Amino acid sequence: MKIVLLLSSLLPVCLSHGYDPFSWLFRRHWQEQHYGSLQADTTGGPCPEECDCPPSYPVAMYCDGRGLTAIPFIPSRIKFLYLQNNAITSVPESAFANATDLVWLLMHYNQLTSEGIDEKVFLRLKGLERLYLHHNNLTSIPSNLPRTLRDLRIDHNAIEKISAADLEGMDNLTILYLHNNAVRDLGSSLTSLKSLALLDISGNKLTKVPDVLPASLHQLYLEYNSIDSLPEGFLGGFSHLQYIRMSHNQLSDKGIPSNTFNVSGLVELDLSYNKLERIPSVSSTLQHLYLQANQIKEFTLGSFCSIVDVVNFSKLQTLRLDGNEISLQDIPVETAVCLRQAFSIQI
Template sequence: MVIQRQTSKMLLYLVWILLGFSLGAPPTDLDLEAFGLENYDDPDSWDLHYNYDDEHEEVETVAPPTALTPPPAVVVPENYVEEMTLPPRPTKSPVPSTLDFKAPGLFGPDTGLGMPTCLLCVCISGSVYCDDSDLTHIPPLPKETTHFYARFNKITEIKAADFINLNQLKRIDLSGNQIGKVNEDAFRSLLQLQDLMMADNNIQALPELPASLKHIDIRNNKLRSSGMHAEAFKEMKELQFLYLSHNKLDYIPVPLPESLRVLHLQNNNIQSITQDTFCNSHDKNYIRKALEDIRLDGNPVDINLYPQAYFCLPRLPVGTPV
């Protein structure tokens, strides 16, 4: 019985030893003499206590990784404008304006504003449009120009060289400028010119005009009879429209070509009419069929005093004394 009890104690001790090793308990210094058979059954002789304070084993712990927080999203305001500093522009030395540059260039010759005429104006199929462009001079025109429009500018003079070598020019419209002087040779070389429009200027005298003209408009100027060539319109075999109203003419500029259809002379200083002004006093059968519109109103002349001057006309002139 005693042997059986001791055997049980031994098994219990072995189980305890095995459990100690499996749990990683630190080794102990065993006193084998204390576990003899004579004191094996004495539980007081067992030293089952382990002093962990004698061991100072430092265990390092790994800190958990720091959570990465994404940066806040950049919100661009609606009215945000990114400022940029541009490099300074290269400066060019000023080039003096000139109207004497005759090189054709890609867009026509240069104007007095330092740019080609066809950039300052509009050039389309031989027509050059320079209306309301603050011009003070007539710009050099491409040689192939056929129609030139420079209305409502500040041009004060027409020079001899302004239209030189423009052999294809058919129409000039300079209405609404400040032209006070026209050079005597300004239009002499324009052998194909058909329309000359210079209304609303300050013109006091007309130069020699091409015989090819069909339409002349010099309304609202300061033109005087002394400023016109004698028989200025006689050789114009194709002239149809002659507008000379609101000037300072003293008489009707005769002889008038047979082709004339419209003659406006209202608001001048015309004081008399002769029998040969419109008709031929030597040929009573003569009829001027083309001239259908004559305006003489606003002049000192009383057209009722000259009935013999209208017998060849299809229509009587319009006119009342001032």
């Protein structure tokens, strides 16, 4: 009885300070119930010792950054496989024989070569949606890639040529990263990509815009190439394109047909670090225009506004003209009326 009375007299004091002296009992009971039920899932085979297969997420296998030189055994239950940041050099035909339900396969930052990837290895993967192969030593796109892919990242390799067969039938592909390779001409290799929304082919050796680009594009990145001109009606076939980045090329006024960029729908246009001497005409709906580090010699207000009144004015918010051959004194007084929504103008 004395013990009971003593405990009951202490409880109000402890609880008044926001601390329950018996909370550890409930916490231990909850942990035993919760974690005791989480046992390693060995369906389709045990997890290899060099990887982690969390009981709370049994369909994922984490083998990233383990110093691996070869692909380990993969249990058949695995759908999300993380193999990035290793030293893997090859992918034999049997690599995924036991794991045909893979949805994500991340193998970026390895030492893969095109010769080391068996041409039949991807034929078994009927539901693969995300494939990351960037930062390897590939010289070509692997053969027989799954037509279910939605996100393919194969940038930072040494790919020189892409054929139509490499990407044929990829109706679901929405993201394609090809930047920082050695591609000189894409030809018509992108023709079949009917759902492509983002295409990044910057940092290659292109001298012209690809002949055929998917009409579904939302974002097109062509920076750091050697493109000196644009075809007539360059943007005529796009109804969803919002972002174009063509900085660090060789574009001149002569190489850009009139009104090329005067199309509605564009949100951002980056033509910085080229050889332009005039501001190209742009749509009044454009919001961000980057023209820094060109050779622009005059500020042409007509490039932004053909008519200025209460309802007709440019929606431009950002304009960069620094690093050109104009100064603040070259800006007409009427600019404030035309560019009334601009919050950042750099000269």
